[in-house]
Amino acid sequence: MHPLFRNTAGLGAYLAVWTILAASLAALMRIPGDLTWSEAMSVAVPLCMFYAFVCLTPWYLCRAFPLGSARVGRLLINQLGAAILACALWIGLARLLAFAMDLGPQLNPAIPQLVVVGLLLYPMSVALHYALLAVEASRESALQTRDAELRALKSQINPHFLFNCLNSISALTSTDPARARDMCVLLSDFLRKTLGLGERESISWREELELARTYLDVEQVRFGARLQVEMHVDDDCADCQVPPLVLQPLIENAIKHGIATMVEGGTVRLEGHIENGRLAVRVENSFDPEAPSPRRHGLGLRNVRSRLQTRFGDAAHLQLAAENNSFRAEMVFPCQKATT
Amino acid sequence: MKLRAIIVDDEELARQILREYLDKAGDVEVVAECANGFEAVKAAGEYRPDLLFLDIQMPKLDGFEVLELIDPPVAVIFVTAYDQYALKAFDAAAVDYLLKPFSTDRLSKALERARALLNDPQPRALGASDLAAAARPPGQTLERVVVKDGTKVHIIPIAKLDYVEAQDDYIALHSEKKQYLKQQTISSIEAQLDAARFARVHRSYIVNLERIARIEPYTKDSRVAVLQDGAQLPVSKSGYAKLKELLGENV
Numbered sequence: 001m002h003p004l005f006r007n008t009a010g011l012g013a014y015l016a017v018w019t020i021l022a023a024s025l026a027a028l029m030r031i032p033g034d035l036t037w038s039e040a041m042s043v044a045v046p047l048c049m050f051y052a053f054v055c056l057t058p059w060y061l062c063r064a065f066p067l068g069s070a071r072v073g074r075l076l077i078n079q080l081g082a083a084i085l086a087c088a089l090w091i092g093l094a095r096l097l098a099f100a101m102d103l104g105p106q107l108n109p110a111i112p113q114l115v116v117v118g119l120l121l122y123p124m125s126v127a128l129h130y131a132l133l134a135v136e137a138s139r140e141s142a143l144q145t146r147d148a149e150l151r152a153l154k155s156q157i158n159p160h161f162l163f164n165c166l167n168s169i170s171a172l173t174s175t176d177p178a179r180a181r182d183m184c185v186l187l188s189d190f191l192r193k194t195l196g197l198g199e200r201e202s203i204s205w206r207e208e209l210e211l212a213r214t215y216l217d218v219e220q221v222r223f224g225a226r227l228q229v230e231m232h233v234d235d236d237c238a239d240c241q242v243p244p245l246v247l248q249p250l251i252e253n254a255i256k257h258g259i260a261t262m263v264e265g266g267t268v269r270l271e272g273h274i275e276n277g278r279l280a281v282r283v284e285n286s287f288d289p290e291a292p293s294p295r296r297h298g299l300g301l302r303n304v305r306s307r308l309q310t311r312f313g314d315a316a317h318l319q320l321a322a323e324n325n326s327f328r329a330e331m332v333f334p335c336q337k338a339t340t
Numbered sequence: 341m342k343l344r345a346i347i348v349d350d351e352e353l354a355r356q357i358l359r360e361y362l363d364k365a366g367d368v369e370v371v372a373e374c375a376n377g378f379e380a381v382k383a384a385g386e387y388r389p390d391l392l393f394l395d396i397q398m399p400k401l402d403g404f405e406v407l408e409l410i411d412p413p414v415a416v417i418f419v420t421a422y423d424q425y426a427l428k429a430f431d432a433a434a435v436d437y438l439l440k441p442f443s444t445d446r447l448s449k450a451l452e453r454a455r456a457l458l459n460d461p462q463p464r465a466l467g468a469s470d471l472a473a474a475a476r477p478p479g480q481t482l483e484r485v486v487v488k489d490g491t492k493v494h495i496i497p498i499a500k501l502d503y504v505e506a507q508d509d510y511i512a513l514h515s516e517k518k519q520y521l522k523q524q525t526i527s528s529i530e531a532q533l534d535a536a537r538f539a540r541v542h543r544s545y546i547v548n549l550e551r552i553a554r555i556e557p558y559t560k561d562s563r564v565a566v567l568q569d570g571a572q573l574p575v576s577k578s579g580y581a582k583l584k585e586l587l588g589e590n591v
Contacts, residue, residue, distance in 0.1 A: 159421070160397075160421050163421035163439070163440050163441070164440060166440070167351075167354055167421065167441040168351070169441075171356050171357035171360075175356065222353065224352055260350070261399050263399045263400060288399060290400075290484075291400075
């Protein structure tokens with residue numbers, strides 16, 4: 001259905017515009033001097049009301065032949081045919097109305113004006129419809145991007161992580177109830193922060209770092225001495241605005257495909273600096289080169305890369321490098337401060 | 341009779357809770373705890389347990405690989421956090437599986453099943469490796485092959501595997517001029533290998549396509565594949581057709 005029919009306010013405004021058009025048309029028709037105001041209006045108003053609906057039909061035609069499609073010839077033929085048909089209807093109805101009101105002879109001198117107006121209005125409506133479709137398409141793609149982001153965020157909560165945590169809590173309840181309680185709090189903190197991020201487009205680096213810290217604290221309980229963490233993050237990064245959960249997948253990766261593959265465990269090293277107005281983040285971890293490569297290879301990392309690309313374009317990059325027993329992910333993007 | 345059990349999990353807390361539950365159960369003696377796959381294979385050989393609690397994601401060797409390398413009879417109970425694909429396959433390969441976190445009741449059920457199975461052992465139609473192959477999630481090709489040689493475990497990355505040769509109940513895996521014997525059928529390993537990289541060129545041979553130097557005629561109907569290291573493998577008629585399809589007409 002045409003979007004105009006979705007709300008009455010839109011339809012009302014549209015018909016109001018056509019009423020003004022009808023008055024203008026009546027003024028044009030009076031130029032040859034054979035019609036009085038009331039005669040001209042009595043033809044112009046019903047004619048325009050009818051044509052108002054004819055001018056909605058390009059919606060379907062414009063959707064069937066979108067601009068930029070390869071079928072330019074067919075697009076032109078169809079739109080031209082529709083325009084001629086619409087104009088013929090317009091003139092035909094005008095003459096019918098005039099005939100019904102015994103105004104036939106008086107209308108004839110005004111026919112050229114009618115033809116010109118009819119031929120102008122229809123293509124204008126086509127142009128407006130193409131603009132309308134473009135707006136709808138861009139709104140749709142914005143929605144889709146947002147949707148993809150949300151899905152990405154949800155998938156961040158890895159079921160493996162969650163169930164293993166619950167198992168650790170279950171183990172601690174009998175041996176060390178206080179630590180079990182701490183872990184419940186840590187895990188709840190992490191989940192609450194993660195779930196709350198869905199509605200936000202940007203968060204400060206401080207929050208992102210806090211989230212990563214909470215995550216590492218939880219993993220620390222699971223891995224014990226196998227996990228060592230080193231953080232060297234400059235304070236001046238704190239206010240940079242970053243896409244939510246942009247660091248989290250890097251850290252998760254470092255644990256899952258790094259520390260978890262090592263019998264003796266290893267170190268996750270996180271660095272953050274401002275370099276030439278850009279935030280440079282490095283996550284380094286040890287890993288076992290003999291371990292089978294991850295099944296869902298780099299899904300989280302690919303996600304980070306595409307989100308950086310969408311947000312910052314070529315100003316951002318994510319580089320991965322594996323050397324001997326060490327894996328490094330390096331992410332650089334412009335440090336935008338909040339404007340408020 | 342007390343069941344003798346080994347717990348294999350890389351997380352200390354996960355081992356701890358299982359041990360606690362088993363101590364409470366009373367009729368199970370935990371003879372060893374292992375934090376990785378290598379230790380598990382070693383301990384299984386040393387202690388000959390009745391029961392193995394096996395995590396899947398672990399350093400060095402994963403749970404499936406451990407299952408391949410230990411000698412039956414041992415009842416295996418997988419203990420895992422979440423693995424939607426593997427779960428279906430467990431039914432075939434394991435006594436039971438426990439999803440973390442689990443209750444003592446659930447563990448008791450698993451122990452009952454293990455007891456029933458150990459008291460009335462069903463002769464298994466498949467060898468351990470074939471069983472493990474069946475238990476692998478579908479749609480996943482092998483990235484490495486694990487072989488046990490006495491107490492030593494060899495890990496052969498697929499890229500270093502030159503060819504596989506069938507020898508009665510065994511397969512010989514040839515890699516870097518060495519040969520490793522493994523109890524598995526050639527059809528079962530063929531199904532596990534990436535079909536774009538390995539081809540069954542003969543009833544008894546699977547070859548790594550990257551290793552083929554050239555194909556030479558042998559008799560009227562058969563050919564030999566000469567590998568880069570000089571080894572010669574027979575190629576059957578259907579094997580040659582397969583090679584032509586995979587490598588193009590210029591073989």
